[in-house]
Amino acid sequence: TIMAGNVVTGEMVEELILSGADIIKVGIGPGSVCTTRKKTGVGYPQLSAVLECADAAHGLNGHIISDGGCSCPGDVAKAFGAGADFVMLGGMLAGHTESGGELIERGGKKYKLFYGMSSDVAMKKYAGGVAEYR
The missing domain is CATH 3.20.20.390 (FMN-linked oxidoreductases)
Incomplete structure (x- = not known):
């Protein structure tokens, strides 16, 4: 497929x-x-x-x-x-307990970090780095 x-x-x-x-x-x-x-x-x-x-x-x-x-x-x-x-x-789904990701706390509220697939984080993690044109 x-x-x-x-x-x-x-x-x-x-x-x-x-x-x-x-x-x-x-x-x-x-x-x-x-x-x-x-x-x-x-x-x-x-x-x-x-x-x-x-x-x-x-x-x-x-x-x-x-x-x-x-x-x-x-x-x-x-x-x-x-x-x-x-x-x-x-x-x-990103903020649920069952999802992966780092849990952070700000102002007494808990959040999960997540990112889009064109983000710097995703490019560094999955594509070997951020393209130079960015």
Whole structure:
């Protein structure tokens, strides 16, 4: 199984599926810790992206994962209703006792540290370092 992404248009979904991908990750900028939209001015409303991309993928027997934009259970239901085959969750689960991550305390409240996959932390941990263009 080949998974590719992240994209927000039906055209890119079609390109990836026709190039051999089975599952496409959909979403640019909707994650709870994502700063892509603020830093680059690039992004797309998640529900609109899922609607467009699911239609394109399902027409070619592909599948999509809605990646980001869920802050409550209703958002998960909306993603499935818009055609997502799977939904990725980060921020909704990050603060739970069962999740990994460092626990910190500030002002008497406990928090878990977590990060987005384009962050410096993730790049250093999984990609061998931060790209020089950043």
